[in-house]
Amino acid sequence: MSSYKCAKCGEIIPSMPQGVIRCPSCANKILYKMRDNVTKDIKAR
Numbered sequence: 001m002s003s004y005k006c007a008k009c010g011e012i013i014p015s016m017p018q019g020v021i022r023c024p025s026c027a028n029k030i031l032y033k034m035r036d037n038v039t040k041d042i043k044a045r
């Protein structure tokens with residue numbers, strides 16, 4: 001799962017239906033794709 005952050009208002013969208021890439025708050029279509037494995041869920045080897 002990947003989350004998105006709006007480039008305009010900073011709204012974080014935890015999940016997005018396929019084909020619909022739009023901010024629910026301001027309807028901006030420019031979103032940053034965020035990786036959620038930066039600080040958590042790192043598998044130890």
Ligand SMILES: [Zn+2]
Nearest residue numbers: 006009023026
């Ligand atoms: Zn927005």
